[in-house]
């Protein structure tokens with residue numbers, strides 16, 4: 001039990017003075033993030049909220065190593081990421097991070113099951129029996145047992161998003177990043193998606209950081225980080241439900 | 242490599258309309274190349290075959306006679322008025338030994354001694370100027386398969402028998418079994434019996450050639466025991482020039498290959514080959530541009546998918562390969578269809594065409610065309626593939 005507790009408090013992510021500017025060197029140069037400090041632990045289930053244009057997506061892309069900060073440091077699983085080349089960043093991303101985007105973003109040419117396995121396929125090639133079993137298990141957990149062979153266009157928006165969530169979890173990532181994952185889903189389906197995040201956060205000890213505009217959904221999370229004009233203005237813990 | 246190929250194939254299969262159209266484009270290009278190359282090779286092979294059907298690959302003759310000046314004593318000058326010497330009919334010195342050497346010469350397939358010179362053929366008051374060709378039928382046949390061209394009688398020389406061309410026979414009103422007279426000057430005359438009539442299809446030969454045996458020709462031309470020409474055929478006709486040079490160096494005789502005597506024809510064939518190569522090249526270039534443009538469009542269309550794949554841990558190298566494989570697969574599949582269609586065109590030409598000649602398809606042509614098309618496809622894919630690999634994942638994911 002103490003092991004789990006220790007694991008739960010382990011640091012997944014740390015930001016130190018993280019800055020991001022767009023259009024550097026141009027007259028339109030704009031600093032979007034102004035020296036952020038933030039730490040996420042393994043057990044965290046946090047929401048990131050803030051007005052439109054405050055820099056939430058920009059921050060998420062930096063955390064996911066899809067983009068590089070202009071200044072400051074980002075430590076992922078204790079590893080400094082500033083000097084990694086594209087190859088190593090990609091490898092670290094594949095190993096440590098799961099993404100869920102606003103528009104589910106499945107690959108239309110592949111079935112639901114193949115889409116779920118995709119992060120394993122691109123890093124390890126042919127799927128092992130274990131990977132296939134795990135992918136089926138995940139689809140079952142998101143309530144899509146029996147939909148393995150469907151193509152994305154044969155699924156509803158909510159179903160697609162659930163496939164995308166299963167895909168984000170196939171590599172057992174330490175950090176799940178979701179940018180408005182429920183933006184185009186109805187309230188009931190959206191609540192269901194947050195339920196899933198909650199479960200995976202508890203069961204797999206995977207830190208979750210999810211951007212949302214919906215105060216009801218952010219209230220479901222344990223922690224709410226508020227970003228306004230590129231600065232963190234509040235970072236609150238709720239009592240666990 | 243498995244996942245790269247899988248994604249590439251799925252992408253191609255998903256973009257069915259685009260894939261089909263570009264495959265048709267590639268197939269048309271490749272079939273044109275296969276057909277035109279086969280056609281030109283067939284045509285050239287046919288021309289060369291016809292040309293060489295009536296002549297040796299290499300002719301060896303006695304060297305030209307030239308004036309030789311005595312060396313000058315030191316310190317003297319000399320004014321010379323030189324009259325070039327007329328080339329009389331001469332025998333090749335020691336031709337038996339030369340023949341023995343040539344028989345064992347590498348790359349030489351057949352050697353035949355010939356004595357030839359001018360004469361008049363006469364029947365009644367009709368006189369025709371002819372070329373006497375004295376030969377040994379067995380050896381000569383290995384150079385020019387004359388018996389295939391006999392249209393009347395048989396190929397039989399010696400003991401007063403002669404074989405003449407059909408046009409000459411017509412001019413003199415002769416048929417097999419008739420007699421005529423040959424006069425080679427200075428009272429050397431003979432009466433001959435026509436054993437056979439040939440038709441080689443070359444006007445000059447059909448009108449002028451009179452085949453006799455070696456002995457009778459030697460006595461008519463007053464060159465007892467001599468031969469004026471040694472005819473040679475070689476294994477590889479395009480090495481004839483080289484072989485002729487080596488034979489000349491070895492024997493000190495004059496050796497001329499068919500490539501020298503038919504310089505114009507060879508030149509025409511070379512130009513034709515070059516224009517074929519150029520057509521093939523430009524068709525290949527336009528096929529390459531077709532593949533490149535289709536894949537460029539595909540990269541734009543799939544920008545978001547590329548972004549997702551990158552976000553899920555796909556490396557730049559892998560993204561590059563996904564598009565290179567698409568280029569290669571398009572090249573390979575399109576050229577397979579195209580080669581098949583090209584074969585079809587050749588078959589149609591051979592079956593329903595003018596039937597002037599038959600087009601053989603070299604067994605190497607199809608795999609070669611496919612290999613080149615696959616390579617072309619891969620190279621053409623390089624530019625779009627690099628673009629795909631270098632897409633910024635953030636920008637790509639936001640792409641709509």
Ligand SMILES: Nc1ncnc2c1ncn2[C@@H]1O[C@H](COP(=O)(O)OP(=O)(O)OP(=O)(O)O)[C@@H](O)[C@H]1O
Nearest residue numbers: 022023030032050051052053054055056057058059
């Ligand atoms: N590629 C870019 N080039 C220049 N400016 C950009 C770029 N991307 C974002 N920005 C600017 O950065 C700021 C933050 O954008 P970001 O997308 O992070 O906001 P957001 O908090 O995600 O907003 P929303 O809630 O509407 O999604 C905005 O002012 C935006 O105009």
Ligand SMILES: [Mg+2]
Nearest residue numbers: 056057058179
């Ligand atoms: Mg956003």
